[in-house]
Amino acid sequence: MDEPLLRIVDVWKSYEDLQVLKGVSFELAERDVKVIFGPSGSGKSTLLRCINMLNPPDSGEIYLRGDNITAPNVDLNAIRTRIGMVFQHFNLFAHLKAIDNVSIGLRRVKGLEKQEARRKALEALNRVRLAEWADHYPAQLSGGQQQRVGIARALAMEPDVILFDEPTSALDPELIGEVLQAMLDIAKAGTTMVVVTHEMGFARAVASEMIFLDDGVVIERGTPEHFSVSPKSKRVKRFLNQLDVLYGSHEKLLKLSEEEEGK
Amino acid sequence: MIFQANLIEELLAVLGYWDRLFSGFLLTMWMYGWALLLGFILGLFLAILRVYGGTIFSGVATGYIEIMRGTPLVAQLFFIFFLPNTLNIPSEMWVIETSFSIFNKEISLKLLDYPIFVGILTLSLNSGAYQAEYLRGSIVSVGAGQLEAAQSLGMSRLSSIRHVVLPQALRRVIPAWSNEAAYLPKYTVLVYFIGGVEELFFQADFIQHKTFFPLTTYIIVSIMFLITITSISKLLEFIHKRTAIPGL
Numbered sequence: 331m332d333e334p335l336l337r338i339v340d341v342w343k344s345y346e347d348l349q350v351l352k353g354v355s356f357e358l359a360e361r362d363v364k365v366i367f368g369p370s371g372s373g374k375s376t377l378l379r380c381i382n383m384l385n386p387p388d389s390g391e392i393y394l395r396g397d398n399i400t401a402p403n404v405d406l407n408a409i410r411t412r413i414g415m416v417f418q419h420f421n422l423f424a425h426l427k428a429i430d431n432v433s434i435g436l437r438r439v440k441g442l443e444k445q446e447a448r449r450k451a452l453e454a455l456n457r458v459r460l461a462e463w464a465d466h467y468p469a470q471l472s473g474g475q476q477q478r479v480g481i482a483r484a485l486a487m488e489p490d491v492i493l494f495d496e497p498t499s500a501l502d503p504e505l506i507g508e509v510l511q512a513m514l515d516i517a518k519a520g521t522t523m524v525v526v527t528h529e530m531g532f533a534r535a536v537a538s539e540m541i542f543l544d545d546g547v548v549i550e551r552g553t554p555e556h557f558s559v560s561p562k563s564k565r566v567k568r569f570l571n572q573l574d575v576l577y578g579s580h581e582k583l584l585k586l587s588e589e590e591e592g593k
Numbered sequence: 594m595i596f597q598a599n600l601i602e603e604l605l606a607v608l609g610y611w612d613r614l615f616s617g618f619l620l621t622m623w624m625y626g627w628a629l630l631l632g633f634i635l636g637l638f639l640a641i642l643r644v645y646g647g648t649i650f651s652g653v654a655t656g657y658i659e660i661m662r663g664t665p666l667v668a669q670l671f672f673i674f675f676l677p678n679t680l681n682i683p684s685e686m687w688v689i690e691t692s693f694s695i696f697n698k699e700i701s702l703k704l705l706d707y708p709i710f711v712g713i714l715t716l717s718l719n720s721g722a723y724q725a726e727y728l729r730g731s732i733v734s735v736g737a738g739q740l741e742a743a744q745s746l747g748m749s750r751l752s753s754i755r756h757v758v759l760p761q762a763l764r765r766v767i768p769a770w771s772n773e774a775a776y777l778p779k780y781t782v783l784v785y786f787i788g789g790v791e792e793l794f795f796q797a798d799f800i801q802h803k804t805f806f807p808l809t810t811y812i813i814v815s816i817m818f819l820i821t822i823t824s825i826s827k828l829l830e831f832i833h834k835r836t837a838i839p840g841l
């Protein structure tokens with residue numbers, strides 16, 4: 331396949347005087363899982379919000395299966411049905427049951443009949459192992475369950491790609507596993523994903539490429555092995571070290587990079 | 594003892610005009626109901642403009658709201674009442690009347706004529722401004738994340754507002770909005786000033802002139818208001834509980 335599924339070309343974005351993205355480019359093939367990581371404020375959320383045009387970039391182009399979605403006169407609503415989004419704080423519709431959170435897009439956007447929408451929504455909930463929680467409201471679910479509903483909501487629309495913005499960073503530690511597992515399952519089933527996360531275990535398991543973003547610029551990119559074994563830039567090494575201090579779950583990664591430094 | 598005897602006598606005299614109290618009450622509630630409903634529609638429109646309208650529309654809505662809330666309702670009533678005359682626009686209005694009888698009393702009720710129209714219109718325009726502020730607060734409290742999540746599914750802005758933001762905002766607004774629902778019957782009283790509207794205070798004035806018992810008359814009218822307003826508050830409280838989102 332020649333045309334990549336998603337192509338980001340030289341995207342710039344600023345908020346007033348603050349230049350947040352300074353020429354970010356990358357490509358994503360079908361079934362790719364791209365992990366983006368980097369320090370707070372580096373522009374990761376902004377980048378995702380540019381990709382689904384919630385915050386259109388100031389300059390640069392984004393192509394989805396060859397369609398330039400940054401061109402003027404593009405039907406953004408139609409584009410967004412093809413780009414799923416999973417939010418850091420879940421953003422479930424508080425007044426709707428889990429099943430209705432998942433089916434609202436199918437009904438209101440895709441125009442499916444109630445029964446058909448419900449069937450598909452249940453299917454999506456089943457993929458994140460929440461079918462039996464379908465009739466619960468978000469406030470009746472744990473954070474981990476809520477985020478899995480968020481994933482099902484995106485999945486149900488059968489988008490070309492799903493964007494994840496730190497999907498586990500608002501969760502208590504004991505709830506992170508079930509969300510990562512759900513993400514792992516759908517990644518292995520062939521879902522194309524762009525994931526902003528600092529969960530290196532997840533990245534190692536499924537990322538086809540990782541991108542380190544700092545101050546709006548891609549500093550380094552490579553496979554998970556590359557970042558485990560031989561990250562080039564000092565900033566990346568320092569950042570991975572800090573991650574380890576903060577989360578304490580990346581001993582292996584750290585040892586390897588220290589060995590590397592020791593050589 | 595004498596006082597009590599008098600009180601009962603006075604009560605009976607005033608209540609002898611129950612048909613006038615009743616028809617006045619109906620007209621007050623009729624104007625109140627329309628003003629609350631039309632004010633709600635206007636308020637919703639203004640609130641959406643204020644939150645989502647961009648600089649110009651939100652500015653226009655804000656200006657309107659500030660003017661309506663910052664000037665006396667009586668002035669607004671007179672302004673609208675005399676406006677057609679000043680502009681040389683004929684102000685005849687189709688008159689709608691109805692009559693029915695209960696307990697062998699014929700009660701005729703004017704539902705629409707020019708002063709009643711002015712009353713309903715002014716109260717709606719005024720109440721809309723207050724309701725807009727309550728609605729704006731509740732819309733803002735729903736949070737931008739809900740709208741973004743809906744838009745990320747491909748829902749249009751309008752559809753997102755209608756199906757995601759408003760169902761939550763309208764639930765949340767009930768406690769604050771009940772203030773307006775409870776105050777508005779009392780403001781409706783001011784229509785009395787433009788004259789010729791046979792609402793509850795017009796009738797009260799008539800009765801106290803006939804009976805020479807102003808105190809008792811206005812106590813009875815006040816009790817009617819108290820019962821009405823308490824019932825409205827209780828009803829809204831009930832609705833608020835019934836529509837609460839489980840788990841929240």
Ligand SMILES: Nc1ncnc2c1ncn2[C@@H]1O[C@H](COP(=O)(O)OP(=O)(O)OP(=O)(O)O)[C@@H](O)[C@H]1O
Nearest residue numbers: 345348350368369370371372373374375376377496
């Ligand atoms: N709507 C906005 N208006 C103004 N500034 C913003 C806005 N959104 C983000 N910023 C600023 O842009 C910069 C990049 O923010 P962004 O949320 O993209 O970073 P991030 O990499 O996602 O950080 P985090 O890890 O904390 O989520 C930050 O300095 C932030 O304060």
Ligand SMILES: [Mg+2]
Nearest residue numbers: 374375376496
């Ligand atoms: Mg972020």
